[in-house]
Amino acid sequence: MPQITVLIDGTAVPRNLGGVGRYVEGVASHLTDPDLDVHLVVRPVHADHFASVAPHVTVHSAPTWTDSVPLRFLWEQTGLPALGRRLGATVLHSPHYTFPFAWRRGSVVTLHDATFFSNPEWHSRLKRTFFTWWSRRSLRSRPVVIVPSAATATEAARVVSGIRADVRVAPLGVDRARFHEPTVAEVEDARIAAGLPDHASWIAFLGTIEPRKNVTALLDAYAAVRDARDATGSPTPWLVLSGARGWDDSAIERLDALQDADRVVEAGYLPVEDLAGFLGGAAFVVYPSLGEGFGLPVVEAMATGACVLTTRRLSLPEVGGDAAVYTEPSSVDLAASIARLLDDPALVASHRSAALRRADDFTWDATAAVHVDAYEAVAGGGR
Incomplete structure (x- = not known):
């Protein structure tokens, strides 16, 4: 099959690389399928780090002003789809709930958690309002949504009506170079x-x-x-x-x-x-x-x-x-x-x-394989 150009939006990765940062690191560093041309856009503070952990991926820096959260969302809706079009990307992977509405090519979104719906008391009012809104939009409008567990898929199906997305489970992996029996x-x-x-x-x-x-x-x-x-x-x-x-x-x-x-x-x-x-x-x-x-x-x-x-x-x-x-x-x-x-x-x-x-059952290779299948599934069509 022809090579698929994928753009991953890593601009939501926090400064300390926790949470979604571990996920983007793990997936991007294991997307070594020769049928993929993988591009990753991150905020400038993270560019050198991701270039070192994923040397086979082309890393792009977003504007410095995307360090501001409101401006990052503005850039996601405008600059990100423009970058994708410039690169000739056929798939845009949004790894943290939100995605650009203007993107008309293949789209994959990752939802990490459904407890914003099932247990709103665990979250701040701002977070639960924000993430439930975007989760609904993803599940109702994107062709493929990736979740990290069957429990999250089940919760999403229980609490969100009108789901049109193909929801795929990709358990996360663990970096055995970092996490090993210690000396x-x-x-x-x-x-x-x-x-x-x-x-x-x-x-x-x-x-x-x-x-x-x-x-x-x-x-x-x-x-x-x-x-x-x-x-x-x-x-x-x-x-x-x-x-x-x-x-x-x-x-x-x-x-x-x-x-x-x-x-x-x-x-x-x-x-x-x-x-x-x-x-x-x-x-x-x-x-x-x-x-x-x-x-x-x-x-x-x-x-x-x-x-x-x-x-x-x-x-x-x-x-x-x-x-x-x-x-x-x-x-x-x-x-x-x-x-x-x-x-x-x-x-x-x-x-x-x-x-x-x-x-041993949790490898980033296995996680990445689910993502490759998702990218291939949406590469030929629109959102």
Whole structure:
């Protein structure tokens, strides 16, 4: 078949490359099919990074003023389709909900999450209004929409009427060069980066402090376990939270009131090079989310050989399979599950081994293959 020219819009990638940045990195760097001529447009701050991680892709810089969010959307509607036409692109991939209305050739949009519809209380009013509006437009007007899990596809079908798009599931992958069983030195580097005392062990949490991550319940559960173990003289690893502060006011208020004696560390946004040591070096990883479109931190933790404690909500069992340990998300259930893992090293060890095997099921090559099929499906037609 003739070569397909694809333009991927990476201008929504955040400065710290989190979230959609990991997705665009993973997909773009694995689109090596010789039948594709792949172009990626990003904001100037990211151009060198993507040129290095995806050397087979032609990287373009958007105007510097697209660092402004309102102006980025303006450019998406005007400059992006103009760039696509200039490049002779037959497919435009919009990897973060929004797309240019003026684009009349092949179009693929990625929706990462349907909880803006199903659980609006987890999101700020602005975000849920914005993302539900664009999700509906994508599902009703684009030929192919990609989602990261069957749970997200099911939720979208349940809450959005009039879907015309061919909704395709592309589970995310994990970069095994970044997320691997850590060395002793990497574990020590992560301990130092997290600000822990010498020789301290820890329980790890990775994620934004937002309502769905259930951080208040985690803090309550940890305090209950720590106090009970202190009473019997049993040591308790520290709890370390890595991630940016979001909009969970209750959890943030609790974090602001922490004392050293609480043995909880808010480490902030750890560099990606420290994450293998942080996750794989932990006693175990806790991800007590109330629901995710995919749950990439679970896969990343499993790839480091971590035992992961999570919930059965939405996509998380798709990701964790039999390798994860599951709990209900209440503080009482979380406390019981944390105590069980602390008291049963053999159980933790068995789930560490299972986690490494499970992580092998999630590759960016497989994710990219779904995208190639989607591009081929829309290349010959309009939107």
